Amino acid sequence: MTSYLDSSKSHPVAGSGRPAFAAPRRILTTGGVAAALLLGGIGAFGMPATSQAAVTSVHMDAAGVGLTAADGTAWSADSGFTGGRNGTVPTATVSGALGNTMLRTNKVGMTAWSAAVPNGTYKVTLAMNEYYWTAAGKRVFSATAEGTPIFTNLDVFASAGARVELDKSLTVAVTDGRIDIGFSAKTDLAMVSAISVAGVSVTPTPTPTPTPTPTTPTPTPTTTAPAAGSLSWSPPSGWKSYTKLTVPAGGGTVSMNNSTDYLLVAPTRITGAVTLSGGRNIVWIGGEIGGRTSVPSGSYDSPNRGIRVSDGADVRTVYIEGIHFLAGTYLSDAIQFAIRSNNGVTAVLQNIRVDATNYGTKATVHADVIQCWGGPRTLLIDGLTAKHATYQGFYLDAGDGRTLPSGAGQAWVSRRVNISGDPLTGGTKYLLADRQPGFTHMVSDRVYITGAGYSSTDSFGSWPSAGLTQNATPPGGDWVPASLWSGTVYTSPGYVA
Structure with missing residues (x-):
């Protein structure tokens, strides 16, 4: 110790x-x-932290062993899920920007996923494909990031067809040092092929400088500074x-x-x-x-x-x-x-x-x-x-x-x-x-x-x-x-x- x-x-x-x-x-x-x-x-x-943490990213290959994509992005092996299992690997090719190797592995039936990240703003993207069902209405599920819906009652097949990548994204703020994603299913099981959490740099909007107008000066009102006892x-x-x-x-x-x-x-x-x-x-x-x-x-x-x-x-x-x-x-x-x-x-x-x-x-x-x-x-x-x-x-x-x-x-x-x-x-x-x-x-x-x-x-x-x-x-x-x-x-x- x-x-x-x-x-x-x-x-x-x-x-x-x-x-x-x-x-x-x-x-x-x-x-x-x-x-x-x-x-x-x-x-x-x-x-x-004494200053804002550096923007960071997490890229996870669901049910996969991890790989480096053609664009140089390093995708880590499956981790961070609550519940669920690895889905059946389809024999047919899955089409999409992430490529067949990553999209053929899918996590199904999980209720949550979480990873440690510095506080900040992040774009959360869920990559999915309907690898199993060949008709609409067979799989319907919802997902949230930090408690905010990414999508509700999504039918991947109805939206994209069979074995075609479908991405859904949401930008959220993280304030507790962890990014938390929740899943819930209405029909069959929730599923995901890959999860990307990409840090977003937030640039403050500059405050315009007002043009002075010659008038009789008005006394400046007294303002109260933010409470010094703010909670952590x-x-x-x-x-x-x-x-x-x-x-x-x-x-x-x-x-x-x-x-x-x-x-x-x-x-x-x-x-x-x-x-x-x-x-x-x-x-x-x-x-x-x-x-x-x-x-x-x-x-x-x-x-x-x-x-x-x-x-x-x-x-x-x-x-x-x-x-x-x-x-x-x-x-x-x-x-x-x-x-x-x-x-x-x-x-x-x-x-x-x-x-x-x-x-x-x-x-x-x-x-x-x-x-x-x-x-x-x-x-x-x-x-x-x-x-x-x-x-x-x-x-x-x-x-x-x-x-x-x-x-x-x-x-x-x-x-x-x-x-x-x-x-x-x-x-x-x-x-x-x-x-x-x-x-x-x-x-x-x-x-x-x-x-x-x-x-x-x-x-x-x-x-x-x-x-x-x-x-x-x-x-x-x-x-x-x-x-x-x-x-x-x-x-x-x-x-x-």
Whole structure:
């Protein structure tokens, strides 16, 4: 395990205009990841770049072994799919610009495809040919890129005929370090011959210089600069058009379809535990949770969790921002991930304030502010304040109850966090991590922990008392101030451009 210390940057306080002092950021890696990548760019690891990442491209030969095309484009071998199988290779020639060799191999029946790319704008192209059916209506399917439709209910044979290349393209913005493509079939199976993701250089439109007009000068109005406390990660592209669901005021299970993206709204206070079951991409911004006002009789009260995220689509983003757990109430876990089978989940938690008491007493049965009881693959936290953690602040278990990811490495980032231990139950640990084999790295950026039983440990050894975590309160106050909420209404400070 290698530790890198970066103390060269000063960062703003989440949700406010106050600058913070240049506190150190420490990065631990067990997978040989280069320090320059961790400290400098977003890549697949969720750290914001100091400048715009270079435009890049991904070209993948679906169900193929990869090749170099006549134009010099290098196409990689089949990778990145969720589900599916290799299609039957036709004996007849397939015509098209990509050539017979590439077009004769096809992936069918997949539900998603994903690849790591720097944030930016990309032209996504799906190359297809109807290699199997010889009549219209036999295969009808849809595809999306970053949640936006590339096409809906496409019949390749009806559009191009048999064994003829058909390309469909869409230009999208990537904001989370991954390009995500979804597939769903209406008739038979979705299919694709090749996928191209080509970086697009976006040139800003020049602002015209106005011609001065001799008039009496008008006083210039005072303008407010963009919030200095912008959050590190924005919601998935197209999130405002997701299928809207209202979270029940009394809590309960919110059941969602694994092929659908959802926008959750909470117009009234939530008084019971909420379980998010299923769904593809999920966005929940704003709300307050608080029901139990009496001290729990047991050490762990599962019906009084705050939010539990369970399995859904394999490759997806679960984005939660601006949730306030109310003072004077009691919780077991505030936010719990119970991901048992998904390997491609990115979870983003930003501006979460827990004034409720997380009540627990035992090392094996405990209540946490954030508990990862299996998953997600990528966990990105920016802005978390918890005032009463009675046993543990974080319990981070990379592999409990699920299969570890293969391919892309895991990355868990904790930025601008302060957790206050409460001696109510004689708590001892406020940061505990159990990293399983295959876990790549954890990033700690201005994490402050206080309490009579202050402790921070993980399965790879003790965490240092300075650098990775600070045994103190943030010098500028809570990272997530209560002033961000007015009842159930939350005001987001916006996102880093």
